Amino acid sequence: MEGLELPSKIKRNRRGISPVISSIILAATVITIGGTVWSFTQSATTVIAEDYVDGVMSLMNEGTERFVIEHVSYYTPNNTLQVWIYNYGDNDITVDVYVNVIGGFFESKMENNVSSKAIIKVPISITIASGSEVAIKAASRRGNNAYYTYLKT
Amino acid sequence: MRTTRISRLRNRRGISTILGVIIFVGLLFSTVVPMYLVMNQADTIYDQKMFEMKRLEDERSRESLVVDVSAMSQYSNILNINVSNECVLVVKIVRIWINDTYSTASAVLQSMSVLSMNLTVVPSLNCSYSIMVATERGNVFVADSLFYGEDGWVKEPPPEVQESGVFKLDWFYFKYTSYQKQSRTDANIIPKSSTYVAVYFKITNNWIYPMTIKAETFVTWVVPYVEVTMSIVDHVTYPAKTITAYTNEKVVQPGQDAEIVFAATTRKGTSWVWGSSIPSNLITQNPGSTAYVQLTLFYILLGKTYCQTMTAQGTYFSS
Numbered sequence A: 001m002e003g004l005e006l007p008s009k010i011k012r013n014r015r016g017i018s019p020v021i022s023s024i025i026l027a028a029t030v031i032t033i034g035g036t037v038w039s040f041t042q043s044a045t046t047v048i049a050e051d052y053v054d055g056v057m058s059l060m061n062e063g064t065e066r067f068v069i070e071h072v073s074y075y076t077p078n079n080t081l082q083v084w085i086y087n088y089g090d091n092d093i094t095v096d097v098y099v100n101v102i103g104g105f106f107e108s109k110m111e112n113n114v115s116s117k118a119i120i121k122v123p124i125s126i127t128i129a130s131g132s133e134v135a136i137k138a139a140s141r142r143g144n145n146a147y148y149t150y151l152k153t
Numbered sequence B: 001m002r003t004t005r006i007s008r009l010r011n012r013r014g015i016s017t018i019l020g021v022i023i024f025v026g027l028l029f030s031t032v033v034p035m036y037l038v039m040n041q042a043d044t045i046y047d048q049k050m051f052e053m054k055r056l057e058d059e060r061s062r063e064s065l066v067v068d069v070s071a072m073s074q075y076s077n078i079l080n081i082n083v084s085n086e087c088v089l090v091v092k093i094v095r096i097w098i099n100d101t102y103s104t105a106s107a108v109l110q111s112m113s114v115l116s117m118n119l120t121v122v123p124s125l126n127c128s129y130s131i132m133v134a135t136e137r138g139n140v141f142v143a144d145s146l147f148y149g150e151d152g153w154v155k156e157p158p159p160e161v162q163e164s165g166v167f168k169l170d171w172f173y174f175k176y177t178s179y180q181k182q183s184r185t186d187a188n189i190i191p192k193s194s195t196y197v198a199v200y201f202k203i204t205n206n207w208i209y210p211m212t213i214k215a216e217t218f219v220t221w222v223v224p225y226v227e228v229t230m231s232i233v234d235h236v237t238y239p240a241k242t243i244t245a246y247t248n249e250k251v252v253q254p255g256q257d258a259e260i261v262f263a264a265t266t267r268k269g270t271s272w273v274w275g276s277s278i279p280s281n282l283i284t285q286n287p288g289s290t291a292y293v294q295l296t297l298f299y300i301l302l303g304k305t306y307c308q309t310m311t312a313q314g315t316y317f318s319s
Helices: A008-064 B002-062
Strands: A067-075 A080-087 A093-101 A106-114 A119-125 A133-140 A145-151 B065-071 B078-085 B091-098 B101-109 B114-120 B127-129 B131-135 B140-142 B146-149 B152-155 B167-174 B198-205 B211-213 B218-223 B229-237 B242-245 B250-252 B257-264 B289-301 B304-316
Touching: A008 B002, A067 A133, A067 A145, A067 B140, A080 A093, A080 A106, A080 A133, A080 A145, A093 A119, A106 A119, B065 B131, B065 B140, B065 B146, B065 B152, B078 B091, B078 B101, B078 B131, B091 B114, B101 B114, B198 B250, B250 B257
Parallel strands: none
Antiparallel strands: A067 A080, A080 A119, A093 A106, A093 A133, A133 A145, B065 B078, B078 B114, B091 B101, B091 B131, B127 B146, B131 B140, B146 B152, B167 B198, B198 B257, B211 B250, B211 B289, B218 B229, B218 B289, B229 B242, B229 B257, B289 B304
C-alpha cells in the first residue's frame, strides 16, 4: 500500500472531494430509499386504515340498524297482503320482504327502501285462505331480519 | 492516516444512521401512528355507538304503555283513547292504528302520566275495531278490541275457552233419528242390523273469529257404550263401508254452522274398514233411549289451539 501511493496533490484532491460526494451520494440514497419506503408505507397504512374504518363503519351500520314489521293486513278483494315496516333506527335501509303461507304459497317483494324514522307499506299479491297462518320475514341488505306471524281470519 | 480514515468512516456512519433514524421516526409518526389513531378512533366510535344502541334497546324493552279505548257513547262516532305511560321513560307516540289504517301522531308522554285523545271513526255494523299505539322506539301497544253491533259499542272479550255456551252442540243423526236429513244417503241406507255407526254433529261457532277444527277432535260415549271412542272423520261412504280420514281441517266462520262426522276408531291400522272391530254390537236398541257423549273439541282460534269438552245428549231410535 505504501508503494502505490499517488502524488500528494492528487491524493489531497481526492481526499477533499470523495467525502463530500460520498456523503451526498449516501445521503441521497438514504433519502431516496427512505422516501420511497415512507411513501409506500404511508399509502399502505392509509389504505389499511381506510379499509379498517370502512369495515368498522359497515359493522356499525349493521349493528345500529333497527326496523320492525309494525302491522300486517290482508285486503281480500285484490288478494293483497300489506306489510308495514317501520325503520326506527338512524340509518336508511333496504329490505326484502318474504311471505310464506304455511302449507301454501310463497311470495316476495325485493328492494324496499325505508328512510330513517319512516314507515312504508309493502303490498304483496298473494292468495291466502281463511284460517291460514302466514310467516313474514323482512331481511335488510345489511343482514338484519324482522319476523311477523299473521293469521288470516 | 489511519486515524483520519477511521474518523471519516465514523462520520459517514453517523450521517446514515441519523438519516435512517429520522426517516424511521418520521415514518413511524407520519404513517403508523396516524393509522393506529384512526383505527383506535374508529373502534372508539363503534364501541360508543354499540353502547348507545344497547341503551336504546334496553329502553325499548322497558317501554310500557297501557291503552284503553272506549266510545264516547253507545252509538258514538268518537272513540276516546287513554294512554298511560307506566314506565320511567318519556315515550313519544308516533302513530295510532285503527284496524289497518293509521294516523300520524306526535305526542310526548311523560313518565307515569296519562294522555287522552279522541278519534273519529265511522263504525260499520258487526265490525271489530282494534286500536294500537306505535311508539318512536318501535313498540306497538294494543288495546282491547271494540265491537260495534246492533247494541252499539261493546268491549270484545279476549279469546279464551269458556266453560259453556261457546258452541251450540246438536245431534244430527244417530242411526235412524228424527233429525235425519233427507238429503243425506249414507245414514239412510245403513241397515238396522249394522254393527257400525257414524254420528253427525252440528256445531256453531259463536266466536267472532273463524275457528279451525283440528283432527284431534273425538267423541267418547258415556251412555250406553262406556269408553267407546270415535274419531272425527271427513266422511263415510256406504256400501263401500269406508271412512275417509279427517285431513282437510274445517274452518267455521263466525256465526256459521259446521257438520262434523265421527266414526269408530279401528284396530286395523289405516285401513279404515269398520264393522268387525270395535265398536261391535253397539246398540241394544231401545226406542227412545237417551244417549250421552262427551265431545272433546280441539280448535284453533287466532293462532292458538284450544281444547274444550262438552257433554251432549241425544235420542236414538231402533224403529
